[in-house]
Amino acid sequence: MTWEVAVVGCGAFVPGFAGLSGWVRGEPSPDHLTARAEIVPKRQRRRASSLSKAVADAYADALGESKFDAASVASVFGSAIGEATTMVGLLDQMWGDAAMLSPMRFATSVHNAASGMLSIATDNRGITTAMGADYDTPAMALLEGIGLVLARGESVIVCCGDEAPPEDLVADGVGWSLMTAAIALCPSSDAPASCPRLSELMIAPGEHLSSQPGISENQLEEMGRNPSIGLLDLVVAIREGTRGVRALDRGAGRGYSVRLHGVAE
């Protein structure tokens, strides 16, 4: 059985860059060191973690480009460690300091914190799910999103991201820095022919970003360890107009990749 879905929007948040376009151009922006999460009302934004805010920025960009209906679009949020910093902080507080827990912090410590925050912020009544699959998180989140497009004809935003892991959660030397990315998908028949298509999610060798203008090798390497990097690599390839088999991880996962192409290629 062959399938195909269309890509109608992309987004990303990388600290120090103005969205996906800024990152692709390699132009640092001191005004974008932290995520703005302007799609989220101020009161909610104040409670949100840095990860949730970064997810909100990538999601908002993909939503804006796609012109999907914010109130009905389906969404898939992937993250390997989720809100681990908030959660470990709460556990420390609970057992280390024997302090009363903040119900607000508790509400934002769960894996679907960003999903809940964005569905409330946009008054969204569509399907939303949150998931984690370690270094295969981008591949599995895409699989979930593609499934929603193909099985239900949904318009879907798939968003992946991971914050820097809290101390001791991962082994020394394998930490990473924050990044998020998002991609908007819909049935191929609903999209203009100019939009790229995805097909064949498979375990096979694929290309990924190996250099980036304006980014040092160290920074690129640190970001490359982020379990969600595969989705950023994919949206960069889309923005640059690259085609071919694109890797969804950088060697730490099981080796999933996806075919990126134009109509009738």
Place this chain on the structure above:
Amino acid sequence: MSEFPPIAHLMPHREPMVLLDRLVDWSPGHVECATRVRETARFVEDGLLLAPFTIEHMAQAVAVCLGYEAYRGGRGVRVGMIVSCRTFEAHLDSASTGDELTIRADRERGNETLSHFRCEVRRGKEAFASATLTLFHGETLSQNPS
């Protein structure tokens, strides 16, 4: 007679949540426990224990590993919690009532509050499920069961 104390002395869990029968092997950072799948046990439905539920067996094996360490040092058992399951693989769908399971856990690294364990459950000689778990260690229970 086992060289190890009863399992209930080594973990904070109480019936009906005690899923392991006995400790069979231990060295610092390593543990092997055994249990038989029982019709009346938690998570067993229609005589089957589905693979994903064995995460709890693995977590309890980690509790026993650390609990026996504490027991040998004359300290109390600590309460713990699974913080993350970075990987999980089900090699078989399920185990049936009467099957003998062995649960092994090996510490990859850790400190006073967080530990990372590679865990494996075997059904007889077959690999049943495996996972990498991160656990948070909290307070010490005030009393161990007598």
